[in-house]
Amino acid sequence: MSPMIILLIVIAVIVLIIATNIKIVPQAYVYVVERLGTFHAAWGTGLHVMIPIIDRVAKRVSIKEQVVDFKPQSVITKDNVTMQIDTVVFFQITNAMQFTYGVERPISAIENLTATTLRNIVGDLDLEATLTSRDIINTRITAILDEATDRWGIKVQRVELKNILPPREIQDAMEKQMKADRERREKVIQAEAEKKSQILVAEGEKESKILRAQADKESQILAAEAEKQSMILRADAVKEQKILEAEGEAQAIEMVQRALADSIVKLNAANPNDAVIQLKSLEAFTKAADGKATKIIIPSSLSQNPLSHHGYGVNLCRK
Numbered sequence: 019m020s021p022m023i024i025l026l027i028v029i030a031v032i033v034l035i036i037a038t039n040i041k042i043v044p045q046a047y048v049y050v051v052e053r054l055g056t057f058h059a060a061w062g063t064g065l066h067v068m069i070p071i072i073d074r075v076a077k078r079v080s081i082k083e084q085v086v087d088f089k090p091q092s093v094i095t096k097d098n099v100t101m102q103i104d105t106v107v108f109f110q111i112t113n114a115m116q117f118t119y120g121v122e123r124p125i126s127a128i129e130n131l132t133a134t135t136l137r138n139i140v141g142d143l144d145l146e147a148t149l150t151s152r153d154i155i156n157t158r159i160t161a162i163l164d165e166a167t168d169r170w171g172i173k174v175q176r177v178e179l180k181n182i183l184p185p186r187e188i189q190d191a192m193e194k195q196m197k198a199d200r201e202r203r204e205k206v207i208q209a210e211a212e213k214k215s216q217i218l219v220a221e222g223e224k225e226s227k228i229l230r231a232q233a234d235k236e237s238q239i240l241a242a243e244a245e246k247q248s249m250i251l252r253a254d255a256v257k258e259q260k261i262l263e264a265e266g267e268a269q270a271i272e273m274v275q276r277a278l279a280d281s282i283v284k285l286n287a288a289n290p291n292d293a294v295i296q297l298k299s300l301e302a303f304t305k306a307a308d309g310k311a312t313k314i315i316i317p318s319s320l321s322q323n324p325l326s327h328h329g330y331g332v333n334l335c336r337k
Contacts, residue, residue, distance in 0.1 A: 039073070041066045049061040085106060086128065090102040093141070107132060107174060107177050124172065132163060156179060
C-alpha cells in the first residue's frame with residue numbers, strides 16, 4: 019500500500035472521529051456529558067465538541083413539560099369504601115444532572131409516590147368528601163409531589179384526578195339517590211309552579227273584581243250625573259216654559275188692557291149716550307156671570323133697566 023493511500027486513510031479516520039465528537043443540542047433538550055465516567059457538564063442548545071474517548075453523552079434530557087397518565091390505584095376511604103382512582107401528572111425537568119443521577123427510573127418513582135400520597139389523603143376523607151373534594155385533593159398531591167421530586171430535578175406542575183370509580187353497589191345507590199333527588203326537586207318545582215299559578219289566578223280574579231267594582235261605581239256615578247243633568251234640563255225646561263207662559267199671559271193681559279183702553283178712548287171719542295153706556299155695563303156683567311162667581315151684585319143704577327124701553331132684555335139667572 020502506497021504512503022499516499024495510508025495518508026488518506028489516516029485523514030479520513032481523523033475527520034470521522036472529529037465529526038462523531040461534534041454534537042448539536044436541539045431546542046428544549048439538555049445533554050448530560052461525562053468525562054472519564056464522572057459528570058462533566060450539562061450542554062444546552064447549540065454546537066458542542068467532545069474529546070474523543072474521554073467524553074461521552076450520558077443522557078439526553080427533554081426539558082419540555084410532560085404528561086404521564088398513571089393506571090388506576092386502589093384506595094380506601096375513611097368509611098372503609100374501596101374505590102379506584104387514576105391520576106394524571108404534569109411535570110417538567112428543571113435540572114438535568116439531578117434528574118440523571120438523582121433516582122433510578124424517575125417516572126416509576128413519581129407513579130409510586132403519587133399512589134402512596136393519594137392513599138394517605140383519601141384515607142382521611144369519607145366517600146362523600148372524596149367525591150366532592152377533587153380540587154383539594156389535587157392541590158395537596160401537587161404540593162407533596164413537588165416537594166418530594168425537587169431533589170430529583172423535577173418540577174411537578176399539576177396533578178389531576180382523572181376518574182374516581184366507587185364500587186358497583188355504591189354507584190347504584192348513588193344513582194338511586196340522585197334519581198330520588200331529581201324527582202324531589204321536580205316535585206318541588208312543580209309545587210312551586212302550581213303555587214305561583216294559583217297566586218296569579220287569585221290575583222287575576224282579585225284585579226278583575228276590583229276592575230268590575232270600579233266599572234260599576236263609575237257607571238253608577240255616570241248614571242247619577244246623567245240623571246242629575248236630565249233633571250236639571252227638565253227643570254230648566256219647565257222654568258223656561260213657565261217664564262214663557264207668564265210672559266205670554268202678561269202680553270195677553272197687556273194687549274187686553276190696551277184693547278180696552280183703546281175701546282174706551284174710541285167710545286169716549288164717539289160721545290155715547292146713556293143707553294150705550296148701560297149696554298156696555300150689561301155686557302161686562304154678562305162676562306162676569308160667565309165666570310165662577312156664585313153671587314153677582316148689580317149696582318142700583320142698573321136696577322131699573324132703561325134698555326127695556328128700547329127692546330133689550332137682560333137675563334142674569336145662573337144655571
